[in-house]
Amino acid sequence: MNIVMFLAPFSLGLGLLAVAAFWWSLKAGQYEDPAGDAARILVEDPEDRPIA
Amino acid sequence: MAVIYDAARTDLGAFLNRHDDGGARLDLLVPDARCAGCLSKIEREILALPGVASARLNLTQKRLTVEFGKGGEDPAAVVAALERLGYPATPYDPGRAQDAHDREGRRLVLALAVAGFGVMNTMMFSVPIWAGLFGQELGPATRTLMMWFSGVVGAPCALYAGLPFFRSAWRSLKARRANMDVPISIGVLLTLAISFSETVLGGRDAYFDAAVSLLFLLLIGRWLDHRLRARASSAAADLLALQAPSAIVMGPDDALVARPVAEVRPGDRLLLRPGERVPVDCRVLSGASELDNSLLTGETAPVAVSLGGDCRAGALNLSGTLQLVAVARSEDSAVAAIARLVEAGAQAKSRYVRLADKAAGLYVPVVHTVALLTFAGGWALGLGPREALIRAVAVLIVTCPCALGLAVPAVQITASARLFRRGVLVKSGAALERLAEVDHVVFDKTGVLTEGRPRLVDAMPRTLAMAAPLARVSRHPLARALADAAGSGPLASEVTEHAGQGVEGTIDGRRARLGRAAFVGVDGAGSETELWFGFEGDIKIRFRFADSLRPDALETLEALAARGLSVEILSGDVPGAVGRVAEALGVAAWRAGCTPQDKAARMDELAAAGRRVLMVGDGLNDAAALAKAHAAMAPGSALEASQNAADLVFSGERLEPVVAAFDVARSARRRALENFGFAALYNVVAAPAAMLGLVNPFVAAIAMSGSSLIVTLNALRTGLRR
Numbered sequence: 001m002n003i004v005m006f007l008a009p010f011s012l013g014l015g016l017l018a019v020a021a022f023w024w025s026l027k028a029g030q031y032e033d034p035a036g037d038a039a040r041i042l043v044e045d046p047e048d049r050p051i052a
Numbered sequence: 053m054a055v056i057y058d059a060a061r062t063d064l065g066a067f068l069n070r071h072d073d074g075g076a077r078l079d080l081l082v083p084d085a086r087c088a089g090c091l092s093k094i095e096r097e098i099l100a101l102p103g104v105a106s107a108r109l110n111l112t113q114k115r116l117t118v119e120f121g122k123g124g125e126d127p128a129a130v131v132a133a134l135e136r137l138g139y140p141a142t143p144y145d146p147g148r149a150q151d152a153h154d155r156e157g158r159r160l161v162l163a164l165a166v167a168g169f170g171v172m173n174t175m176m177f178s179v180p181i182w183a184g185l186f187g188q189e190l191g192p193a194t195r196t197l198m199m200w201f202s203g204v205v206g207a208p209c210a211l212y213a214g215l216p217f218f219r220s221a222w223r224s225l226k227a228r229r230a231n232m233d234v235p236i237s238i239g240v241l242l243t244l245a246i247s248f249s250e251t252v253l254g255g256r257d258a259y260f261d262a263a264v265s266l267l268f269l270l271l272i273g274r275w276l277d278h279r280l281r282a283r284a285s286s287a288a289a290d291l292l293a294l295q296a297p298s299a300i301v302m303g304p305d306d307a308l309v310a311r312p313v314a315e316v317r318p319g320d321r322l323l324l325r326p327g328e329r330v331p332v333d334c335r336v337l338s339g340a341s342e343l344d345n346s347l348l349t350g351e352t353a354p355v356a357v358s359l360g361g362d363c364r365a366g367a368l369n370l371s372g373t374l375q376l377v378a379v380a381r382s383e384d385s386a387v388a389a390i391a392r393l394v395e396a397g398a399q400a401k402s403r404y405v406r407l408a409d410k411a412a413g414l415y416v417p418v419v420h421t422v423a424l425l426t427f428a429g430g431w432a433l434g435l436g437p438r439e440a441l442i443r444a445v446a447v448l449i450v451t452c453p454c455a456l457g458l459a460v461p462a463v464q465i466t467a468s469a470r471l472f473r474r475g476v477l478v479k480s481g482a483a484l485e486r487l488a489e490v491d492h493v494v495f496d497k498t499g500v501l502t503e504g505r506p507r508l509v510d511a512m513p514r515t516l517a518m519a520a521p522l523a524r525v526s527r528h529p530l531a532r533a534l535a536d537a538a539g540s541g542p543l544a545s546e547v548t549e550h551a552g553q554g555v556e557g558t559i560d561g562r563r564a565r566l567g568r569a570a571f572v573g574v575d576g577a578g579s580e581t582e583l584w585f586g587f588e589g590d591i592k593i594r595f596r597f598a599d600s601l602r603p604d605a606l607e608t609l610e611a612l613a614a615r616g617l618s619v620e621i622l623s624g625d626v627p628g629a630v631g632r633v634a635e636a637l638g639v640a641a642w643r644a645g646c647t648p649q650d651k652a653a654r655m656d657e658l659a660a661a662g663r664r665v666l667m668v669g670d671g672l673n674d675a676a677a678l679a680k681a682h683a684a685m686a687p688g689s690a691l692e693a694s695q696n697a698a699d700l701v702f703s704g705e706r707l708e709p710v711v712a713a714f715d716v717a718r719s720a721r722r723r724a725l726e727n728f729g730f731a732a733l734y735n736v737v738a739a740p741a742a743m744l745g746l747v748n749p750f751v752a753a754i755a756m757s758g759s760s761l762i763v764t765l766n767a768l769r770t771g772l773r774r
Contacts, residue, residue, distance in 0.1 A: 032110060
């Protein structure tokens, strides 16, 4: 039973990590231009990279 | 004095967004950017310009954001560079409303993410509890522990994810009204409270997972609805930015300054190129040209203007460059009276009660009465207050308003996505609901039933081939129509264009003229819908033009009639032209010479007779009627005021989208009603079960997600053709 006391918070932590990652990606504007991001990987120029 | 427009010399300072650190930002709309090639070319070239710190093209919204370094901004150079690359660009003011809209969207997405996290992780603790319900080995102490876990995770998530609902419920309560969010908020808060008290008292029923998943499903519906409106409003804003971006004002030393139309003052001198619209009411200072008033009055024939002539805002300049002096501000221009009519119509429309709200009006009192009866009845019949309260809460949970909150937005977003692919822009979900109820269609003639531009009628191929080389080098719309009819071929040389008169050039060594009767050397007044052509000293040939019907106008009207809709034409044009169109299309009911007020009055008349009218119009003279009609559509070529007043905007050469929109709207209504029917059926089964205490947290979770899944799948069928 003791293992639950360890695993439950651990899995919650993982879940919170996912929410934090999503929150970050939202703030960073990663959903602003899906068409452009899809096109950018085709652009040859090495200087072109997604903005942080 | 000739003033030549040069993109690189025009001051676009009014569209710069200055930062505190001395830099500035310029937003441009680049509608022709489509692919990775455009993207890299544009960004590379613009970044190479002096003073540009960064250039970023958003391919989804077709917007280019250029950041200038300190003091080095030259926005005109950016526009000129884009034009050189082959991408016409329009300065764009992103506006505050858009930002507010985006913030709202982000808040919803974040609430959705938190609710999603809550659902998954609360469920993790709920599954052992459910297993305990089915006789698996689970001691009371472990169960209580699991309930505590799910409460600690679920309750904060539910409180955060419920904020949009709580806020809206509070607002409507303050206004002494009850909207859908009031019962949702009551249900969620009551569920959380009961679940906590059960956990503390060591009970069996905790509904933390149900509360969070209810919010999760409702937030999906809320977010879909938001996206529908956000996408429509940004697409509409793009169309409008392309149309009336700015006026080119001439400074004292003839320097050209682009200024937002709202900032043009009476007395300003303006430069108007062919193909542009008159920004405000003006008088001509110099130059000669023809104006197309068709969007203002519905008249097809262009009107010639020269020194001292009046130009009304919204008229399209056809042939020559004009210098104008503004005589009114934008808000005082001839359009102001129409704008007031539009406003009145829009207010009437906002009183329309949406389907989901109608259903909510039925649902809320019934469900709350049933829950209250369960509590009172259960207590009276000897259940004890605690058990009676749990059953009442179970009733509230299983009769969750998912069908209302999720099913209708899901239907409407599916419908509008299908229409979007066919070139129809739906501005709101309510617009689709109103369109489905329509039983009478009123069309404007010019630009709606007809193409709104001239086309050559019955010319002989030989004469056409003779005049074509000259027509191909002219910008005049009649000459363009002639060139279109002739196809590609040789061009005339040594061409000079005489604004408002015609074009002169050399074909196979002979001088020839194409233009007005007097210019070519024919006596008589001539007409605005004809063009004369002749070699020097030779006979003169006449070409006649007419505004032709859209290619599928007849089919469209037949398709509408087949759906049981009556059709009527209201036009501002002369009776002869309207009558010909009505006859060609087999429409018996038509009126010509209508003023904007006439059209609006006719809408009131039809509404008073109990008809639900769809108005399809493009001109400023239709704007008031569009706003007053039960539902309204405008083509993408329509003026700003008309597009604002319309519920749906369709693009392209064809009229068929009107029928498509109507079909999809009816299909959406059918799906929505089916979903309501399903929800009612489900509640008829679930509510008594909950009253009898047959519902435990596991059953509630299955029933809730199952019903939401079914209504969503049904929604996806919207607009599918059999």
